[in-house]
Amino acid sequence: MDNQMSNVTISVILPAYNAEETVVPALESICSQSFDAFECLVIDDGSEDATAARARSVTDERVRVLSRPRKGLVAALNFGLQQARGTFIARMDADDLCAPERFARQLALLRSDETLAAVGCGVRLFPDKNVAGGMRHYIDWLNGLLSPEQIANNIFVEMPLLHPSMMLRVQAMRDVGGYRVGEFPEDYELLLRLHGAGWCFAKVPEVLFYWREHEHKLSRTHSAYSPAAFRRVKAKYLSQIVLAQRPEFYFWGVGRDGKKFARELQQRGYLPERFIDIDPKKIGSSYLGIPIISPEELPGSVPLILACVGSRGARAQIRDFLLKRGLVEGQDFLFLA
Incomplete structure (x- = not known):
């Protein structure tokens, strides 16, 4: 284990709160990656259910479950960033899934261009019965933005990369101060700060991330993700x-x-x-x-x-x-x- 953990290239930050029903499939999709030099940091943010126990049931030495009192998503993300030993951060949520080639393809794209601070990939919503027309339109728009130029041209329209599908350079994130707390979407605000610092973004075109659609998403229930906050x-x-x-x-x-x-x-x-x-x-x-x-x-x-x-x-x-x-x-x- 010590030898493998000393060879960490990617640190996966996976914040989890009351995700006992979905955290194991999410972790299994991470542990099935073709690129294996990673650690997965499950930040259990004061869950009141069996999230931590379910996460610890995944018997892979690359998975570390870090339980702490509930402090919210942004604090969990910054705690994960502090703990990360990799050169790159892969974001993941506890209710989503990713394809086996996700890390390999995103890492190759980041390494191919030193101007890139972050990359995404193609995204598909699931389960289909929960997906409304507006979300389908957003995903079609999102998946159509691939090059640095396309993303920069649309960065003030909407968040042009899906946060849990992103892979980022750790140093770039730390240089701009990590995630900030406020009445704004923390992922979009970070991306705009990186953009203002001169960084670029791109996407792997293939669908490598599966975004679970449900009515209890934080983006639907918290004022920091309201249209006014985005504006x-x-x-x-x-x-x-x-x-x-x-x-x-x-x-x-x-x-x-x-x-x-x-x-x-x-x-x-x-x-x-x-x-x-x-x-x-x-x-x-x-x-x-x-x-x-x-x-x-x-x-x-x-x-x-x-x-x-x-x-x-x-x-x-x-x-x-x-x-x-x-x-x-x-x-x-x-x-x-």
Whole structure:
């Protein structure tokens, strides 16, 4: 055991709370990895059921169960990061599954490009009967973002890598301070900090992670994962990373989502030179004291364009319009949500 544990490349951080029904299958999928130089840290966060006992029943010397009083997910993640002996962190939740090649494929991708702080992989939801249309749309969008460029261009739309499917460089995580506690999604906030520090992200295209869908997910029950919390953290890092250097911009979208995002930016001291919308009832009026123009009224030379539209298919139409004008996504325009 000592020799094997001294050769740890990957530290799996698996926080668990009251997961007695699912933790064993999750661990079995980890222990079945084709790449075997890893340790798996099960952080039992004060479970009130048999989670710890079930986890210890998995007879694999690479699995360490660390039980502690309940302090919450972020504290459990940071405790795992402190305990990690590997050069890379693989995230995993206690109710999900991964394919045998996940670690090998993700590690190879990380090692192939030193600019990558984290990589994901293709994701599939299960069981199918629990999956609603909105989640299918999100997974389709998520699985379509593979390259560093695609992910960077969409990083202010939504979390572009699924957290429990990620593998990250330990040093990159420690350099930016690990996970932070607050009224925001801790995974997205970490990714945005890494993005602001100049790191890139990518994905293995194959489906190697299976994400269990159920109504009790923390992302559905905690205010830190509310739409407003996501919008605040996006606006914060958009302001710090982009607008601090490029404060002049146009803002496309004066619908419900666009107005909410624009107000977040206003609170941070940023207002566009013009709003853009296609609704004839809005064109010619104003919002937040700023004139609303049509897309056709865009001048030949424009500053950065931020587009925040909620209608299905609208993003693709805006992208097509702006590309035909010779603008470059990620440089001349960015999408928000």
